[in-house]
Amino acid sequence: MLLGCIADDITGATDLALMLAKSGMRTVQVMGVPDPTSDAFATVASFDAVVVALKSRTNPVAEAVDWSVRSCDALLAGGAQQIFFKYCSTFDSTPEGNIGPVADALSDKLASALAIVCPAFPANARSIYQGQLFVGEQLLSESPMKDHPLTPMRDASLVRVMAAQSQHAVGLVPFQTVAAGLDAVRSAFAELKTLGYRYAVTDAIENAHLMTLGAAIRDHTLITGGSGIAMGLAQNFEASGALTRTAPAKTFAAPTGATAILAGSCSAATRKQVAVAEAAGVPTFKVDPQGVARGEVTSQSVLAWAQSQLGATPVLIYSSDDPAKVGAIQSELGREAAGAMVEQLMADTARALVDAGVTRMIVAGGETSGAVAAGLDVSAIEIGPEIDPGVPWVRSLDARKLTLAFKSGNFGGDDFFLKSWSRLSDA
Numbered sequence: 549m550l551l552g553c554i555a556d557d558i559t560g561a562t563d564l565a566l567m568l569a570k571s572g573m574r575t576v577q578v579m580g581v582p583d584p585t586s587d588a589f590a591t592v593a594s595f596d597a598v599v600v601a602l603k604s605r606t607n608p609v610a611e612a613v614d615w616s617v618r619s620c621d622a623l624l625a626g627g628a629q630q631i632f633f634k635y636c637s638t639f640d641s642t643p644e645g646n647i648g649p650v651a652d653a654l655s656d657k658l659a660s661a662l663a664i665v666c667p668a669f670p671a672n673a674r675s676i677y678q679g680q681l682f683v684g685e686q687l688l689s690e691s692p693m694k695d696h697p698l699t700p701m702r703d704a705s706l707v708r709v710m711a712a713q714s715q716h717a718v719g720l721v722p723f724q725t726v727a728a729g730l731d732a733v734r735s736a737f738a739e740l741k742t743l744g745y746r747y748a749v750t751d752a753i754e755n756a757h758l759m760t761l762g763a764a765i766r767d768h769t770l771i772t773g774g775s776g777i778a779m780g781l782a783q784n785f786e787a788s789g790a791l792t793r794t795a796p797a798k799t800f801a802a803p804t805g806a807t808a809i810l811a812g813s814c815s816a817a818t819r820k821q822v823a824v825a826e827a828a829g830v831p832t833f834k835v836d837p838q839g840v841a842r843g844e845v846t847s848q849s850v851l852a853w854a855q856s857q858l859g860a861t862p863v864l865i866y867s868s869d870d871p872a873k874v875g876a877i878q879s880e881l882g883r884e885a886a887g888a889m890v891e892q893l894m895a896d897t898a899r900a901l902v903d904a905g906v907t908r909m910i911v912a913g914g915e916t917s918g919a920v921a922a923g924l925d926v927s928a929i930e931i932g933p934e935i936d937p938g939v940p941w942v943r944s945l946d947a948r949k950l951t952l953a954f955k956s957g958n959f960g961g962d963d964f965f966l967k968s969w970s971r972l973s974d975a
C-alpha cells in the first residue's frame with residue numbers, strides 16, 4: 549500500500565477511489581474501520597491505494613475521531629506511506645466538525661507539520677479563490693449548500709471555517725502563488741510552517757493547480773481535501789519508483805450469473821432511468837411501501853416474482869416514486885422509518901437475489917447502496933471501469949466476486965440501467 553485514505557462517507561469514498569484508479573493506482577475500497585489483523589486485510593493492503601469508507605460526517609465528534617484514528621492505524625499497519633483524509637468538495641461540516649477535529653487528530657498522529665485543506669475540484673465546478681470556496685459561480689454560502697438539512701454552509705471562507713473547527717492555526721496559499729508553480733508553493737508551505745501554521749488552505753481554480761499542489765505535497769504525511777486533489781498524487785509515487793501505473797480497465801471480468809437492478813433512490817435522474825428501462829422492455833417490479841408496511845411485500849415475494857425471469861438480461865426492482873407519493877408515505881410512517889423500511893427490504897431482496905444466482909447488480913441510491921452492501925456482507929470492493937462520471941463497476945473482494953455498481957441517486961445518464969452491462973466481460 550502506498551496511499552491510505554479515510555473518507556467521511558460512502559459515495560465520497562467511491563468517488564475518490566475512482567479518481568485514484570483513473571490516475572493509474574490499483575485501488576480498493578473498504579467499508580468501515582478495517583481490522584489490520586484479519587486475513588482479508590492482507591489482500592486489501594496489496595493494492596496501491598486503499599480507501600476506507602466511514603459514515604463520519606455528522607456523527608458525534610468523538611466517534612468520528614475514534615473511527616478515523618483507528619482507520620489511520622490500520623492503514624499505517626498495512627504500509628501506507630501517506631494518509632489522505634477525504635471530505636466533500638463543499639466542505640460539508642457543522643461548527644463542531646467533523647473535519648477540523650478529525651484532521652487535528654490525524655495531524656497529531658502523523659506528526660504532520662503542515663497539511664493542505666483543499667476541497668477544490670474545478671472539473672466539477674468547485675474552485676477556491678483567496679480561500680473562498682465557489683460552487684460554480686456562487687460562493688459556497690450563497691449556493692444551495694446554505695440550506696443543507698444536516699450541514700448548512702453559511703461561510704465560504706475555508707480559512708475561517710477550518711480555523712473555527714480546528715485547535716490550530718490555518719493559513720492560505722493564494723492563487724497567485726499556486727499559479728507561479730511548484731517552487732513558489734513549496735516556499736509558501738515552508739514559510740507557513742515557520743510561522744506555526746498547521747494547515748494551509750490552497751487555492752485551485754483549474755486542474756493544473758491541483759497537479760502543482762499534488763507535486764508540492766509529496767512529502768506531507770497528511771493530506772486533507774476532496775477527490776480532486778487526488779489526481780496529482782500518483783505522479784509522486786511514480787517519480788519515486790514506488791508505483792508502476794496500471795491503466796484503468798475498460799471492461800471488468802464478472803462471474804457469469806443473473807443480473808438485477810435495485811433502485812431505492814427517488815431522485816429525478818433515477819426515476820428517469822427506471823422509466824427508460826421500463827420502456828425498453830426490462831421486466832419491472834414496483835415496491836409499494838404500504839405493502840411493505842403491511843407485511844405483504846417481502847424479499848421472498850419479490851424473489852418469487854423475479855425468479856422465473858432471472859438471467860443474462862436484467863430485472864428491475866424499484867421503490868422510486870415521485871415526491872408527492874414519497875411525502876405521503878413519509879407523513880404516514882415517518883420519514884426515517886419509511887426510508888429504513890424500504891432500505892431493509894432492498895437489502896433483504898439483494899441477499900435473496902444473490903442466493904438465487906445473481907452475480908451482477910446495479911444499486912441506485914446512496915443510502916440504499918450502503919444498506920445493500922451491508923446486507924450482502926460486502927466489506928471490500930475493487931474499483932473497475934467508470935460507467936458514467938463518478939460511478940464505477942466494483943467487485944467484492946471475496947470468493948463471490950459480486951460485480952456491483954453503487955450509483956448515487958442523481959448520477960448517471962438516462963440509459964444507465966441499459967448500457968452499464970456492456971462494460972462487463974465473463975470471468
Ligand code: ADP
Nearest residue numbers: 812813815867887890891913914915916956957
Ligand atoms: P439518493 O442517492 O437519491 O439520495 P438514497 O438511497 O440515498 O437515494 O435515499 C433514498 C431514501 O428514500 C432511502 O432511504 C429509501 O429507502 C427511501 N425510499 C425509497 N423509495 C421510497 C418510497 N417510495 N417512499 C418513501 N421512501 C422511499
